[in-house]
Amino acid sequence: MSERYEKGLKQLNELDSNAAEGLIESFRDICPDLAKYTIEYPFGDVLQREGLDFKTRELATIAALTALGNCQPQLKGHISGALNIGCTPKAITEVILQMSVYAGFPAAINGMTAAKEVFESRGIITEK
Amino acid sequence: MSERYEKGLKQLNELDSNAAEGLIESFRDICPDLAKYTIEYPFGDVLQREGLDFKTRELATIAALTALGNCQPQLKGHISGALNIGCTPKAITEVILQMSVYAGFPAAINGMTAAKEVFESRGIITEK
Amino acid sequence: MSERYEKGLKQLNELDSNAAEGLIESFRDICPDLAKYTIEYPFGDVLQREGLDFKTRELATIAALTALGNCQPQLKGHISGALNIGCTPKAITEVILQMSVYAGFPAAINGMTAAKEVFESRGIITEK
């Protein structure tokens, strides 16, 4: 276990204490290095760099994934992770709403629907 | 001139005091309402909402435009605008670097090249 | 309720008499302004402008959403709406088929699958 891996694991655990295990388990039989690299590069190298706090980094990620619009599982994971590290629900919905400007209303609506599902599952808003 | 337009104009001027005039001039003869709507909706309605400060909004925009990778003029405009409202060069380059994770290395490299051009034109780094 | 909102609501109702209520209800507890803005800007400002009839606008929207390929719920909504305002099923399938040229065969196939589900739910073609 490299130092990058250890650092990445700690950073990922901060975002979601179950994510690393899920990631490792998911690709264990098909490509374990995808889990290893995901822990090492994004979480070990990038997301813990100085110069930008972790909360702002998560909001930037939510912005990008909402705009790209083709990776809803990751978007939901990062919305949940952002809440775990102390981003307010309001900051998250504001970032998603803002994407109507840069990526169009369908992207914003689908991003907000992802947030709604996460917020409901955590009791932040009431499921109907 | 609606209240939304006036508010948007003020917000856009904060980002770049020449942008509104350029936008209006650019589309005057072909579709003036594109300039009007851009001032009203993004700048009048969205970017001045409460719940997220303007600096974080600009970093989210830089994240999204770097990830999308198909609107370099706007990316450069927002990098310049982010500097104008007080984002540090470091925060901007960190957001762009982070996009290597979510949109790949070519997107990050092209985003960083855009930042480099803006930083050079403002003397933040020295042109070679 | 602004004049833009009232105009937008009327335009959206023309497309789908249940859509506004669904949109408002969906985001009521998380971000009601996303519904408000969607009614005001796309439907109040843009889609009722002169210079292009509503049917051609809907076909243009179907073209774009098929090509982008990352917003199937909105694509299905606009296919259904296009039928409601009098676009023929043939015009819709021709636009989608045409996207094989500009966005590739997978995009066209996924767009046509969306159309198929809408057409079946309305009895235009028989579900199997």
Place this chain on the structure above:
Amino acid sequence: MSERYEKGLKQLNELDSNAAEGLIESFRDICPDLAKYTIEYPFGDVLQREGLDFKTRELATIAALTALGNCQPQLKGHISGALNIGCTPKAITEVILQMSVYAGFPAAINGMTAAKEVFESRGIITEK
């Protein structure tokens, strides 16, 4: 020369009488079949199908290329072609403006800039 090729050539010539020669010349030494296929499939098979008139097809193409935002040469070619077959400048700018809703303001602004260049080169609006 297949029947599809002959039909496609005629259709492409209707859009732009120089386009076929340019396309053929451009790829003669590297991949002549790309020109051949472009004439056969898009122009020979798809764009002359019944059920949707050529003008609406061009507007749908302009919508898609504006939304995708990564193929400006083709967008400009189709804006020019649309004018050649009788689309009004107004219909073209309306389609592009509409894309602010479905693909965001940067996409619409870059599409309008493409239209502006085409319109200026044809004297529809005055270059400054």
Place this chain on the structure above:
Amino acid sequence: MSERYEKGLKQLNELDSNAAEGLIESFRDICPDLAKYTIEYPFGDVLQREGLDFKTRELATIAALTALGNCQPQLKGHISGALNIGCTPKAITEVILQMSVYAGFPAAINGMTAAKEVFESRGIITEK
């Protein structure tokens, strides 16, 4: 039945002996020409060209569909087809993993998840 169609059908059958029937059946009542064109152009014209073997072509397709990230059904179909024509599971997972570099980690993770589902359904790896 044109010669292109016959050649395409044979090529598609090599990839997946049920695909053609599924494709034809799927669009029979809504747009049969989409199935016809898919057999003729991709399979009849392109994928059987000389200069690149079919296995490498399938790996290139898997690369592109993983990177685009908005056409999972086609990605899964091509992963399955690649296995049918003799691509190794390892070659497929390597191509998908490589897309983390060019399109980001979410794209690679979603592509690998698609591969996992295909591999499990074929008993290449054990479902849990």
Place this chain on the structure above:
Amino acid sequence: MSERYEKGLKQLNELDSNAAEGLIESFRDICPDLAKYTIEYPFGDVLQREGLDFKTRELATIAALTALGNCQPQLKGHISGALNIGCTPKAITEVILQMSVYAGFPAAINGMTAAKEVFESRGIITEK
């Protein structure tokens, strides 16, 4: 200099003996870690993995970058690199042509134009 960096540098040099220096120089004053990470992760970790030869990896990259259509400098770099490691011009043009199927004709045409520029600069085809 980590082992990953050293391995990556060697791999990148194989592709293009000037690329590393250009990359390092380009981002020296703005974000040197982007060059470092590009050498370490894509070239040190991914592109030299077993299970897929380097030539096929480059063709997969060319496929993805052609399909994405928003990173022409990198596409041209990889076309040039692919030639350096022994990919035939024909294999490269076939991969690009194939993308007309998966990402549409504009993407294929813009990819082929990139290849044409690279081939001309190397005298593979004659510039006109």
